[in-house]
Amino acid sequence: GAVVSQHPSRVICKSGTSVKIECRSLDFQATTMFWYRQFPKQSLMLMATSNEGSKATYEQGVEKDKFLINHASLTLSTLTVTSAHPEDSSFYICSALRGPGTEAFFGQGTRLTVV
């Protein structure tokens, strides 16, 4: 199957700093990428949908200025958590679509801990 690489897998940062998470589709061009957040023992909550070359579409309740998404190319999307706070600690996972009607391929996820 297709490969999506997410980096870093774990990150610990200090409160007030920013953290960038990368999501790369290694062997296909991703028309659309999704960013999810998952709290312990809960489901994946869609944060935003990002299409290459256009602004991301954020879900209701997700702060655009706090969670900056950049989909600069067909193989790379980044999520930057700005001015991180302890309540931003969570598991963040991306997925990528090769095209409409296809399955979504997931990255390995990033466990963010803000101290």
Next chain:
Amino acid sequence: AQKITQTQPGMFVQEKEAVTLDCTYDTSDPSYGLFWYKQPSSGEMIFLIYQGSYDQQNATEGRYSLNFQKARKSANLVISASQLGDSAMYFCAMRANNNDMRFGAGTRLTVKP
């Protein structure tokens, strides 16, 4: 709006037996896809099976089969001959025309030896 419902927070099954994980959905789009993913404790999302809304036959992939009942808007996952390695969280997901993929709350499956 799309909605995915998994009503079983946890399920237990004896090794080598079959188990059914429930999933119901709601959408006004005539064209949609239904997915099941497995998430072990490592956090990775493993794709298991896909069913398109216009597919006439139920999808099958090895030990996984999807019991698709369109009129009831249900897409239950059946795992046959359970193995210890099947213990994980299982998520049902749906994608409609807008391409968003949304997930149910998940079911934690525990396979007992």
